[in-house]
Amino acid sequence: MLISVIVTVMNEEKDMPDLLDSLVVQEQPLEIIIVDAHSDDRTQEIVRDYAKEYDFIKLYIKGGTRGTGRNHGATKAKGKYLAFIDGDEIVNPFWAEEMRKSAKKYDVVAGKTVQIGYHAFEELERVELYHKGYDVTYPSCNLLYHKKLFEKIGGFDPWFMTAEDIDLNFRAVEAGGTIGYNKNAIVYHRTRGSFYGFLKQAFWNGFGRKQLTMKHGKLWSNYQPGKMIKVNLTTWYAIRMVPALTGYIACKMFGTRPGESKKPL
Numbered sequence: 001m002l003i004s005v006i007v008t009v010m011n012e013e014k015d016m017p018d019l020l021d022s023l024v025v026q027e028q029p030l031e032i033i034i035v036d037a038h039s040d041d042r043t044q045e046i047v048r049d050y051a052k053e054y055d056f057i058k059l060y061i062k063g064g065t066r067g068t069g070r071n072h073g074a075t076k077a078k079g080k081y082l083a084f085i086d087g088d089e090i091v092n093p094f095w096a097e098e099m100r101k102s103a104k105k106y107d108v109v110a111g112k113t114v115q116i117g118y119h120a121f122e123e124l125e126r127v128e129l130y131h132k133g134y135d136v137t138y139p140s141c142n143l144l145y146h147k148k149l150f151e152k153i154g155g156f157d158p159w160f161m162t163a164e165d166i167d168l169n170f171r172a173v174e175a176g177g178t179i180g181y182n183k184n185a186i187v188y189h190r191t192r193g194s195f196y197g198f199l200k201q202a203f204w205n206g207f208g209r210k211q212l213t214m215k216h217g218k219l220w221s222n223y224q225p226g227k228m229i230k231v232n233l234t235t236w237y238a239i240r241m242v243p244a245l246t247g248y249i250a251c252k253m254f255g256t257r258p259g260e261s262k263k264p265l
Helices: 016-024 043-053 066-076 095-103 147-152 164-174 195-215 217-222 225-232 235-254
Strands: 003-009 030-036 057-061 081-086 089-091 108-116 142-146 179-190
Touching: 003 016, 003 066, 003 095, 016 030, 016 043, 016 089, 030 043, 030 066, 043 057, 057 066, 066 147, 081 089, 081 095, 081 147, 095 108, 095 142, 095 179, 142 147, 142 164, 142 179, 164 179, 164 195, 195 217
Parallel strands: 003 030, 003 081, 030 057, 108 179
Antiparallel strands: 081 142, 089 179, 108 142
16 A cells, blocks of 8 residues: 655755654655755755655655645656645654555545644634535645545646645545545644744635635535634634735635636626
């Protein structure tokens, strides 16, 4: 049960050694596919150094969105399973073992993502959305797909700036796929290290949410913003809503696909 771990990165010099150290000790068989979006720091050099010692580490260069990079990695993958994680993560030693257990039962497996960093950023919750009884908001920083299903639904939509994972999960469920959650398949994900990074991430998250409404308006029939705000509202959550709303509006104004005319929403 070969797992192809696909990681899209750009300028991850600082975090890359920790990520690779945590991956090379995983239960085999495993291949690690790093897709670099033209980093201008030592990211590529670090990956190549590790690849000299571990022949199951591969480096490819591909620019574009995260969806573009992940799709490129998938075309190079030899495994029956495609696992997606991010470059700023550390993987629990039993992660691959746990993913394999759940992959026997589900078409898509979401692991547990533990946020590490500034505690105020850690506490911000993921907004859950359900489709046909499945939570489709499990993030692609810890997500495994059967390759056949991934290929059947056409992979990631490269148009998305963010929320490409929600779009992918939505289409997987539409195609009859099942999604399971394994709390023991753990990755540790670093939160943004600065207030600027936090705001920038919020902007693009808002942009991606609007892209979702443009493509899957019916997805939001189960969305309850009043309930969400009542349960999750904190100071940092309120701060995050401002750039997120800005991103949402920016997408509404400028977020059409290339070649599409602007349509009223």
